[in-house]
Amino acid sequence: MMSKHICKDFFYELPSGTLVHPSRLIHRDGTIMWKHALLHHNHLITIPETEAQEQHIIKTAQRLEELNSWVSQDLEPWEGFRIESWFNPDDPELADGISAYFTHSVCNHNNVFQTLTAHIQDHEALEIRGTSLFFRRC
Numbered sequence: 001m002m003s004k005h006i007c008k009d010f011f012y013e014l015p016s017g018t019l020v021h022p023s024r025l026i027h028r029d030g031t032i033m034w035k036h037a038l039l040h041h042n043h044l045i046t047i048p049e050t051e052a053q054e055q056h057i058i059k060t061a062q063r064l065e066e067l068n069s070w071v072s073q074d075l076e077p078w079e080g081f082r083i084e085s086w087f088n089p090d091d092p093e094l095a096d097g098i099s100a101y102f103t104h105s106v107c108n109h110n111n112v113f114q115t116l117t118a119h120i121q122d123h124e125a126l127e128i129r130g131t132s133l134f135f136r137r138c
Contacts, residue, residue, distance in 0.1 A: 015051045026061040036083040056097035079106045099136040
């Protein structure tokens with residue numbers, strides 16, 4: 001739980017009315033924070049405009065956490081997925097919060113891709129795109 005003494009100016013208000021600090025984990029036992037979803041290459045901050053986008057981000061975070069566990073189970077918590085770009089309403093591919101570009105902090109993308117391919121569900125996609133991996137949930 002975040003301290004009640006943090007200035008409210010540092011929180012993001014989501015469409016559901018929830019206030020979140022950028023460093024708050026999206027899932028309590030996870031590693032992915034709100035800043036990972038809302039910052040693009042550590043520059044642009046975009047807040048979801050609808051509750052549907054907010055829920056898509058939460059569900060995508062849950063799925064990314066699950067996938068990360070297949071690759072990073074014997075590693076330290078900080079040695080996992082590194083999100084590069086996720087929610088961006090100006091990019092049709094990233095506008096809904098169901099897709100993300102990421103790398104792994106320790107493993108190369110070919111090994112990550114090979115490990116995760118068996119765990120990708122029918123309604124999901126995983127691709128290697130340049131030096132990144134691209135994941136789409138639906």
